[in-house]
Amino acid sequence: MDRRRFVRALAATAVLPSRAKAQSAPLTRAIPKSGERIPAIGMGTWLTFDVGDNAAERALRRDVLQRFFAAGGGVIDSSPMYGRAERLLGDLLPQVEHAGKLFAATKVWTAFERVGPTQMAESLRLWKLARFDLMQIHNLLAWRGHVKAVRAGKDEGRWRYIGVTTSHGARHDEMAVALKSEPWDFMQITYNFADTSAEPLMNFAAERGIGVIINRPFDGGRLFNRVGARKLPPWAAEIGCENWAQFFLKWIVSHPAVTCAIPATTNPAHMEENMGARLAPLPDHAMRRRMQAAISSS
Numbered sequence: 001m002d003r004r005r006f007v008r009a010l011a012a013t014a015v016l017p018s019r020a021k022a023q024s025a026p027l028t029r030a031i032p033k034s035g036e037r038i039p040a041i042g043m044g045t046w047l048t049f050d051v052g053d054n055a056a057e058r059a060l061r062r063d064v065l066q067r068f069f070a071a072g073g074g075v076i077d078s079s080p081m082y083g084r085a086e087r088l089l090g091d092l093l094p095q096v097e098h099a100g101k102l103f104a105a106t107k108v109w110t111a112f113e114r115v116g117p118t119q120m121a122e123s124l125r126l127w128k129l130a131r132f133d134l135m136q137i138h139n140l141l142a143w144r145g146h147v148k149a150v151r152a153g154k155d156e157g158r159w160r161y162i163g164v165t166t167s168h169g170a171r172h173d174e175m176a177v178a179l180k181s182e183p184w185d186f187m188q189i190t191y192n193f194a195d196t197s198a199e200p201l202m203n204f205a206a207e208r209g210i211g212v213i214i215n216r217p218f219d220g221g222r223l224f225n226r227v228g229a230r231k232l233p234p235w236a237a238e239i240g241c242e243n244w245a246q247f248f249l250k251w252i253v254s255h256p257a258v259t260c261a262i263p264a265t266t267n268p269a270h271m272e273e274n275m276g277a278r279l280a281p282l283p284d285h286a287m288r289r290r291m292q293a294a295i296s297s298s
């Protein structure tokens with residue numbers, strides 16, 4: 001072997017094990033309050049899981065769920081606001097292999113404080129679970145009224161964490177008030193290439209040890225329309241992106257305040273693409289800026 005080939009072979013053996021490890025390591029994030037690690041890519045169920053008795057529609061969602069867990073997914077976000085989604089989850093979860101993986105997150109969503117406890121109990125019944133991992137107050141709706149029952153549910157072991165949500169850039173001032181007022185474990189908020197207005201709140205939450213869940217990571221799907229048929233920039237390969245979904249998601253979960261992003265899909269192939277974002281490497285600060293500039297120019 002000549003010297004050049006020897007050096008190349010040596011370099012390959014030195015680099016390969018760590019590179020292989022980095023590429024296969026699924027991204028997890030620590031929940032700031034507990035240190036428990038959860039997968040950084042979860043899934044949402046708004047619209048996508050609002051399905052009734054149609055067997056073909058249900059089978060498609062079953063496939064979505066199966067691929068989600070098979071790819072190392074865990075966090076599923078729902079709400080009584082999402083029509084039949086909680087019922088569907090209760091029907092499908094026993095049909096897919098997810099032992100030790102599910103991190104079940106739902107919400108209370110009613111303007112009436114007295115209805116909150118009944119609604120949260122109904123959600124447990126629909127999901128067919130003994131407890132949730134996370135109970136959130138949806139869209140800050142009547143949050144001052146619900147907070148006592150949400151806290152009591154945590155104290156009594158009906159869920160392990162509590163949180164509060166908003167979306168679409170709405171009610172950030174009220175969210176700031178809520179974050180200062182209660183010992184939340186999580187805040188859920190919208191953050192994506194089309195809407196970065198949550199950044200100050202995300203940083204504020206992180207400083208206070210509150211986990212950050214990102215909803216609408218694809219701007220409800222509009223980001224795909226924005227890039228259209230455009231090819232990924234060649235440098236996206238440096239951060240392991242094979243498609244735009246991974247480009248959008250890796251940019252989000254590489255923000256230091258983010259614990260988890262929850263993209264939603266009805267399409268099993270899209271689920272595979274989305275879960276591909278759970279693998280290293282992630283963009284650093286300079287690369288995030290480059291990604292943002294690439295989207296801004298589209």
Ligand SMILES: NC(=O)c1ccc[n+]([C@@H]2O[C@H](COP(=O)([O-])OP(=O)(O)OC[C@H]3O[C@@H](n4cnc5c(N)ncnc54)[C@H](OP(=O)(O)O)[C@@H]3O)[C@@H](O)[C@H]2O)c1
Nearest residue numbers: 044045046165167215216217218219220221245264265266
């Ligand atoms: N206030 C709140 O608490 C609040 C508010 C909004 C949302 N959320 C939560 O956040 C979740 C996510 O937000 P979202 O559902 O509004 O929007 P999103 O996840 O930003 O976008 C969903 C859309 O993206 C499309 N999509 C997904 N993966 C794709 C892929 N790989 N390629 C192409 N298209 C893809 C989906 O279509 P296909 O079905 O064709 O894949 C769907 O139309 C919700 O489901 C919900 O759980 C919470």
